Amino acid sequence: DADVTQTPRNRxxxxxxxxxxxxxxxxxxxxxYWYRQDPGLGLRLIYYSFDVxxxxxxxxxxxxSVSRQAQAKFSLSLESAIPNQTALYFCATSDFxxxxxxxxxxxxxxxxxxxxLVL
Amino acid sequence: RKEVEQxxxxxxxxxxxxxxxxxxxxxxxxxxxxxxxxxxxxxxxLLMSVYSSGNEDGRFTAQLNRASQYISLLIRDSKxxxxxxxxxxxxxxxxxxxxxxxxxxxxxxxxxxx
Numbered sequence: 001d002a003d004v005t006q007t008p009r010n011r012x013x014x015x016x017x018x019x020x021x022x023x024x025x026x027x028x029x030x031x032x033y034w035y036r037q038d039p040g041l042g043l044r045l046i047y048y049s050f051d052v053x054x055x056x057x058x059x060x061x062x063x064x065s066v067s068r069q070a071q072a073k074f075s076l077s078l079e080s081a082i083p084n085q086t087a088l089y090f091c092a093t094s095d096f097x098x099x100x101x102x103x104x105x106x107x108x109x110x111x112x113x114x115x116x117l118v119l
Numbered sequence: 120r121k122e123v124e125q126x127x128x129x130x131x132x133x134x135x136x137x138x139x140x141x142x143x144x145x146x147x148x149x150x151x152x153x154x155x156x157x158x159x160x161x162x163x164x165l166l167m168s169v170y171s172s173g174n175e176d177g178r179f180t181a182q183l184n185r186a187s188q189y190i191s192l193l194i195r196d197s198k199x200x201x202x203x204x205x206x207x208x209x210x211x212x213x214x215x216x217x218x219x220x221x222x223x224x225x226x227x228x229x230x231x232x233x
Contacts, residue, residue, distance in 0.1 A: 035223075040127075040225060042123075042223045042224055042225035042226065043206070043223035045220055045221075056216060056218065057215075057216060058216060058220065059213065059216070090162055104150065104151045104219070106151065106210065107165045108163075108165070108221065110162035110164070111162060112161070112162055113161075113162055
């Protein structure tokens with residue numbers, strides 16, 4: 001079974017609709033992330049959470065909201081979808097640890113992605 | 120200016136060839152560096168971390184040049200299974216969030232040809 005799962009895997013919606021993308025993990029990590037990936041732009045951070053009570057905006061949070069329902073669950077909502085939110089969305093967890101001198105050890109584990117098309 | 124820049128390629132190389140990718144980063148205070156691999160229509164996966172002294176993992180060698188702010192990945196004896204997009208990733212302080220976040224390059228696409 002996959003350690004990080006995302007539902008749905010594909011979604012087509014219309015402009016103005018509210019949709020929710022869900023992410024679950026069995027890795028026991030505190031840190032979870034939502035990214036979107038667009039051709040030519042790479043992965044960009046939308047929101048992240050370092051634990052259940054911690055939610056932080058990423059580089060491109062406008063038009064999105066998140067909810068960290070439990071350590072294992074982190075959902076992303078588009079309150080009123082617009083066509084430029086068409087993208088591939090990835091959830092990730094990480095096993096972050098500080099190694100001193102500003103260095104970190106971190107591996108991010110990604111879910112399989114959700115392809116979203118907003119018409 | 121982007122935090123991380125990569126040549127998108129594509130790089131088309133024959134099996135057995137040696138290929139190298141470079142990546143530059145803009146924040147001189149960045150401390151941690153990684154290469155991720157992403158197969159077509161799949162999620163990114165960590166390939167290797169990049170250490171100051173350089174490091175090797177089988178056919179893969181990663182180097183860091185802090186003075187010039189670039190990271191490299193060398194793949195020797197290319198295999199068909201190496202065909203993928205390679206993402207350069209840097210942990211930097213985000214001016215947007217005020218926290219250290221991972222910044223991903225757009226990726227360099229590699230195709231190994233039989």
